[in-house]
Amino acid sequence: MQIVSLTKDISLKRPLEMGNAEQLNTVKKVLADVKKRGDQAVADYSEKWDGVKLSEFRVSNNEIQEALANFDSELKTDMEEAANNIRKFHEMQKRSSYDVDVKDGSFIGQRVxxxxxxxxYVPGGSAAYPSSVLMNVIPAQVAGVERIVIVSPPNEKGALPDAVLVAASILGIEEIYKVGGAQAIAALAYGTESIAPVDKITGPGNVFVALAKREVFGEVAIDMIAGPSEIAIIADETAYADEVAADLLSQAEHDPMACPILLTTSDLFAQKVAVEVEKQLLKLPREKIARAAVEKFGKIYVAETMTDIIEAVNKLAPEHLEIMTINPHEVAQKVRHAGAIFIGRYSSEPIGDYFAGTNHVLPTNSTARFSSPLSVDDFIKKTSIIYYTEETWQQHAAKVARLARMEGLEAHARAVESRGWTKGMNQS
Structure with a gap:
């Protein structure tokens, strides 16, 4: 990894995966076609891009039972424990409706x-991401969503990975479709003969999925347009170079566009980590992907002071932030912007990805300055409630009318004045 001095132009900015004009045109064509032709269009695109011809999109109960029978029992137990941890954490995010008494029986409130x-959307094809199932489904269940649908691209045999089906089974999800790409997003947004539309789409995907989500936003809600993974690590000479290198590579192996960054005040430690990264890269099964990320976007920044590092991190607002210093809790208190903060030697980032209970769907590309991890809040809506009695209306009607006329909205004023005692006043 390249070692450089920390400067004020430090940035996580990479080209966002928003695609080129040709990709966008393809996505728009797919969306319009699925909206018009429904299932047949979905089937055609699945055959074209996934290489499978499906007469039935929905995963059958037999497929789920077969996956359960084939799956390693210890792994299933691990997934069940992880799901329990995730559920406990998200249960604490639940909101309640409320009413506030105004007076005389009037009230205002909010209904959740x-x-x-x-x-x-669960990425698939040649890979399996059961953790995406857990992280997206559980907060929706805690929120009380009645219908939760999973879509995922099938492999060349027209099947979904056992791990994805087992994760869905653990959570009691039965509506699962073997559909991926932009056609899956279109089916969820517009509906087809066999896939009813939804109100919100969550989950990561490739550039075509990201573009499709952006295009259907407004027709339905979406969670976010997530970019490639990021990790920033704050470490001093008390940390272990091999552990820091391993954590940097844990994110670099995701994507050639991933961004692994180390910030330290020690030149010697920086050099040790750079050596360790190269040593560990040679032993990684996904070396090609990780090396591309390290060489293009990886950096080790050496700063004069920890204050300079904290200032830089708050500008970066990274997706994942690890703190491995002599005083990690003190440093963490000064960090304002990060998707998730991992404090201390034993809080390696993958613990949050899989098991701790916090959500691993996090804001990227510095958007942690103004956005948050996926949560129960993403699966609820709020409705304002207003109830005025005649007595409260009498006290405030004239005030409301004056405010309306101040804005030149006479009909607003007259609507308020059309009630109760003002009728007698207007008629006199």
Whole structure:
């Protein structure tokens, strides 16, 4: 990894995966076609891009039972424990409706309601991401969403990975479709003969999925347009170079566009980590991907002071931030912007990815300055409630009318004045 001095132009900025004009045109064509032709269009695109011809999109109960029978029992137990941890954490995020008494029986309030239906996109094909199932489904369930749908691209045999089906089974999700790409997003947004539409789409995907989510936003809600993974590590000479290098590579192996960054006040430690990264890269199964990320976007920044590092991190607002210093809790208190903060030697980032209970769907590309991890809040909506009695209305009607006329909205004023005692006044 390249070692450089920390400067004020430090940045996580990379080209966002928003695609080129040709990709966008393809996505728009797919969306329009699925909206018009429904299932047949979905089937055609699945055959074209996934190489499978499916007469039935929905995963059958037999497929789920077969996956359960084939799956390693210890792994299933691990997934169940992880799911329990995630559920406990998200249960604490639940909101309640409330009323506030005004006077004379009048009240204002807020009603918190779950969304009716949500769709989760799980990346697939040659890979399996059961953790995406857990992280997206559980907060929706805690919120009270009644209909939760999973879509995921099938492999060349027209099947989904056992791990994805087992994760769904653990959570009691039965509506699962073997559909991926932009056609899956279109089906969730517009509906087809066999896939009913949803109100919100969550989950990561490739550039075509990201573009499709952006295009259907407004027709449905979406969670975010997530970029490639990021990790920033604050470490001093008390940390272990091999552990820091391993954590940097844990994110570099995700994507050639991933961004692994180390910030330290020690030149010697920086050099040790750079050596360790190269040593560990040679032994990684996904060396090609990780090396591309390290060489293009990886950096080791050496700063004069820890204050300079904290200032830089708050500008970076990284997706993942690890703190491995002599005083990690003190440093963490000074960090304002990060998707998730991992404090101390034993809080390696993958613990948050899989098991601790916090959500691993996090804001990227410095958007942690203004956005948050996926949570129960993403699966609810709020409705304002207003109830005025005649007595309260009498006290405030004239005030409301004056404010309306100040804005030149005479009909607003007259609407308020059309009630109760003002009728007698207007008629006199």
């Amino acid at each position: 309601s779950p969304l009716d239906a949500v769709g989760l």
